Amino acid sequence: MNIQLEIILIVISFLFFFSILAGKASSKFGVPALLLFLSVGMLFGSDGIGIQFENIQFAETVGTIALCIILFSGGMDTKINEIRPVIAQGVVLATLGVLLTAILNGILVWWILGMTMESAGIGFLTSLLLAATMSSTDSASVFSILRSKGLHLKNNLRPMLELESGSNDPMAYILVITLIGIIKSDAMPDFWTVSYQLLIQLIVGVLVGFTLGKVSVYIINRIKIGNDSLYPILLLTFCIFIFSFTYFVKGNSFLAVYISGLVIGNSKFVHKRSSLNFFDGLAWLSQLLMFLTLGLLVNPHELIPIIIPGLVISFAMIFITRPLVVFIGLLLFRKLKFKDKTYISWVGLRGAVPIIFAIIALSENMPHARLVFNIVFLCTLVSLLLQGTSLPIVARWLGLAEKPNEFKKLGEFDIELSDDIKSATAEIEITANMIAKGKLVMDLSLPNNTLIVLLKRDDKYLVPTGKTILQVKDKLLIITDDQEALMETYKHLQID
Numbered sequence: 001m002n003i004q005l006e007i008i009l010i011v012i013s014f015l016f017f018f019s020i021l022a023g024k025a026s027s028k029f030g031v032p033a034l035l036l037f038l039s040v041g042m043l044f045g046s047d048g049i050g051i052q053f054e055n056i057q058f059a060e061t062v063g064t065i066a067l068c069i070i071l072f073s074g075g076m077d078t079k080i081n082e083i084r085p086v087i088a089q090g091v092v093l094a095t096l097g098v099l100l101t102a103i104l105n106g107i108l109v110w111w112i113l114g115m116t117m118e119s120a121g122i123g124f125l126t127s128l129l130l131a132a133t134m135s136s137t138d139s140a141s142v143f144s145i146l147r148s149k150g151l152h153l154k155n156n157l158r159p160m161l162e163l164e165s166g167s168n169d170p171m172a173y174i175l176v177i178t179l180i181g182i183i184k185s186d187a188m189p190d191f192w193t194v195s196y197q198l199l200i201q202l203i204v205g206v207l208v209g210f211t212l213g214k215v216s217v218y219i220i221n222r223i224k225i226g227n228d229s230l231y232p233i234l235l236l237t238f239c240i241f242i243f244s245f246t247y248f249v250k251g252n253s254f255l256a257v258y259i260s261g262l263v264i265g266n267s268k269f270v271h272k273r274s275s276l277n278f279f280d281g282l283a284w285l286s287q288l289l290m291f292l293t294l295g296l297l298v299n300p301h302e303l304i305p306i307i308i309p310g311l312v313i314s315f316a317m318i319f320i321t322r323p324l325v326v327f328i329g330l331l332l333f334r335k336l337k338f339k340d341k342t343y344i345s346w347v348g349l350r351g352a353v354p355i356i357f358a359i360i361a362l363s364e365n366m367p368h369a370r371l372v373f374n375i376v377f378l379c380t381l382v383s384l385l386l387q388g389t390s391l392p393i394v395a396r397w398l399g400l401a402e403k404p405n406e407f408k409k410l411g412e413f414d415i416e417l418s419d420d421i422k423s424a425t426a427e428i429e430i431t432a433n434m435i436a437k438g439k440l441v442m443d444l445s446l447p448n449n450t451l452i453v454l455l456k457r458d459d460k461y462l463v464p465t466g467k468t469i470l471q472v473k474d475k476l477l478i479i480t481d482d483q484e485a486l487m488e489t490y491k492h493l494q495i496d
Contacts, residue, residue, distance in 0.1 A: 035384040041295015053296040056363045062293045063356035066286035072239045073283035074166050075261025082159040090163035097329045098135045098171040104321040105131035116309040129179040130372045133358045136172035138351030139165040152402040170255035176357045204251030209259025212242045217267040231271040232278035294355045310378035322348035339398040350383035413477040424486040430474040442466035445492045450480040
C-alpha cells in the first residue's frame with residue numbers, strides 16, 4: 001500500500017512538473033497553457049507513456065471542484081465598476097446566447113454527423129446534447145488566456161467577455177442535465193415546466209450567491225482567528241459551503257459561487273490581499289489538475305475516426321454559429337460596433353467545461369456518450385489552438401488592443417499594497433543619466449506627489465533621506481498617487 005501511494009505521488013509530481021514547464025513555454029511561444037496541460041495529460045495517458053485512467057466519476061468530481069474554485073476566483077478578480085456598464089450584454093450572451101448556440105449547433109451537428117457518420121445513428125436529441133455541452137464559453141480558458149497574455153482591450157470588452165464566460169456555464173449545465181433527463185425518459189418534456197425550473201435555478205443561484213457572499217464578508221471581518229494564514233482557508237471553506245448549500249436549495253451552484261466571489265472580491269475584508277493571492281494560485285492549480293485529468297482520460301487513437309466531422313463542427317461553430325449568436329444577441333446594443341461584435345465572436349473559447357459536461361453524459365451511460373466526449377474533446381483542442389493562440393493578433397487586427405502602461409514589476413521589494421489604497425508603486429534602477437546633475441536624492445527630478453520609500457544597494461536596504469548619495473544600479477521603491485502620476489514620474493526621470 002505504501003509503495004502504491006509513493007508511486008502515485010511521484011507520478012503526480014512528474015505530471016505537475018512537466019505541466020509547469022509547459023506553462024512556462026506557453027508564455028514564451030504564445031500557446032495557451034491550458035492546451036499544453038491537456039497535451040501533457042495525453043502524453044502520459046494510455047496512448048503515450050501508458051498511464052491507464054478510466055475513472056469517469058473521479059474525473060467528473062475533479063472537474064466540478066476545480067470549476068467551482070475557478071469561478072469563485074474569477075468572480076473575486078472581477079471589478080464591479082468594470083462590469084456594471086456591460087451587465088446587460090453579458091447577461092444576454094450568458095442566457096439567450098447559450099440557448100441559441102445550443103439550438104443552432106444542435107441542428108448543425110445533426111446535419112454534419114448525418115452526412116459524415118450516418119452509420120453511427122446519432123439522433124436529433126443526442127445532437128442537441130452534444131451541442132449543449134459546448135454551448136457556453138469556458139471560464140477557465142477565458143480568464144487564464146485574457147489575463148496571462150495581459151490583453152488590454154478597448155470598449156470594456158474584457159469585462160464583458162469575462163462576465164459572459166463566468167455566468168454562462170449555469171445555463172449550459174441546466175440544458176445538459178435537462179436533455180439527459182429527456183433522453184433517459186424517452187418522452188417529450190413539458191417545456192413550460194422546464195423553463196420554470198431553469199428560471200428558478202438561476203434566481204436562487206443569484207440570491208444565494210449574493211446573500212452568502214455578504215454573510216461571508218461579515219463573518220471574516222468579525223471573527224478573530226489569531227493565525228493570519230488561516231483566513232484564506234476560511235474563504236475556501238465559504239466557497240465550498242456556498243457551492244454545496246446552493247445545490248440543496250435547488251439553485252445553480254456554479255452561478256452562486258461566481259456571484260459570491262464577485263460580492264466578496266468587491267468588499268473590504270481583513271487579509272484581502274493574501275486571500276486573493278492564495279486563490280490565484282489555487283485557481284491555477286485547479287486548472288492544471290483539471291486539464292491534466294481530462295488529458296489522461298482521452299484516448300487519442302479514438303479521435304482519428306472523428307477528425308473530419310469534428311473539424312467541420314469546430315469550424316462551423318467558430319465561423320458560423322458563434323458570430324450569428326453574438327450579432328443576433330447584441331442586436332439592440334447599438335453602442336457596440338461591428339469590430340467589437342466580431343472580436344466577441346472570436347472569443348467563443350471552448351475548454352474544460354464542455355469536456356466536463358461530456359463526462360456527465362458518460363457517467364450517465366447515455367447513448368453514443370463516448371462519441372460525444374471525443375467530438376467535444378477534439379473541438380476543444382481546435383478552439384484552444386486556433387482561437388486561444390490568436391486572441392492578441394485578432395485584437396490588433398481589429399484595432400481593439402490598447403497599449404498597456406508597462407511598469408517594471410517589483411522584484412527586489414516584496415511589498416504589496418491593498419487595492420483599497422489608491423496608490424501606485426514601482427521599482428526603478430538608478431542610471432548614470434539620472435544622477436548626472438547631482439547624486440543626492442534631493443537632486444532627482446521627482447513630482448511633489450512621488451516619494452522614495454526604500455533604497456536597495458547590493459544586499460542592503462536603506463530608508464533614504466534627501467541627502468542620501470545615490471549610486472548607479474541602486475534600486476528605488478517609489479510610491480505615488482495613481483498610474484497617471486506614475487507615468488508623470490517616469491517622464492521626469494526620462495525612463496522609457
